[in-house]
Amino acid sequence: MxxxxxxxxxxxxxxxxxxxxxxxxxxxxxxxxxxxxxxxxxxxxxxxxxxxxxxxxxxxxxxxxxxxxxxxxxxxxxxxxxGETPWGADCPSEGCILCEGAKEEFAAIVEQTRVERLRFQDPTTYPYARGKRTLHRTACSEAERGIGSDDPRWARDDVQDLRSFAHERELSSSWATFMTMLTAEDAAGWIATRTGPRGGAQYKLCKICRPSIPQAST
Ligand SMILES: [Zn+2]
Ligand SMILES: [Zn+2]
Incomplete structure (x- = not known):
């Protein structure tokens, strides 16, 4: 900060x-x-x-x-x-092994974020958003928070973002999303994989937006 x-x-x-x-x-x-x-x-x-x-x-x-x-x-x-390591000391000016090693994973998250944010703009096709365990409606404020900011006025620093990710495993919502957008079909599939044989649920439905459980169309 x-x-x-x-x-x-x-x-x-x-x-x-x-x-x-x-x-x-x-x-x-x-x-x-x-x-x-x-x-x-x-x-x-x-x-x-x-x-x-x-x-x-x-x-x-x-x-x-x-x-x-x-x-x-x-x-x-x-x-x-x-009480932190001197800033920059753990990251040499060139050829940092940690930054190099994290580059691919970083690029994949950036790309995934771009795709999810595009989908977020299309709630008709993607009416649901999920975090790790919780299902939301796309219109939910929590979903919006999780999808993160892509405000173009927010000056991004790719090098610094990569460094924080590589060295501190820090995911900032300025470049990474915490949500996966789902079609009704996707959401039904996700619920199915997280429902035990006796009906035990390993998922949560958001208490703010109270999404209805989608039914698979097949
Ligand atoms: Zn580095
Ligand atoms: Zn919600």
């Missing part, structure tokens, strides 16, 4: 107060794993720093060192607070 904080940066004789930075954002695939990876910093403050260099009040080397130190401090603070 990204968040912002402020730091004071002292540069030569100049002190920049309350420079805003963001953390856990902007994971550029081109600069993966480099110092400061995932961190964003207020552009007006950056301009001011560069201007100081241009005016000869500090050297470019000092500026680089200062920003690197700030980024490392943020990373270490974060690590201590959250």
């Amino acid at each position: 990204s968040y912002s904080e402020r730091i004071n940066i002292t540069f030569g004789e100049t002190r920049l107060e309350g420079v805003e930075y963001f953390w856990e954002v902007m994971y550029s695939p081109l600069r993966r794993g480099k110092v400061g990876w995932g961190m964003a910093i207020e552009v007006p403050a950056v301009l001011e720093m560069i201007r100081l260099v241009a005016e000869g009040k500090a050297s470019a080397g000092q500026l680089v060192e200062l920003l690197e130190r700030a980024a490392e401090k943020v990373r270490v603070d974060h690590e201590e607070r959250e």
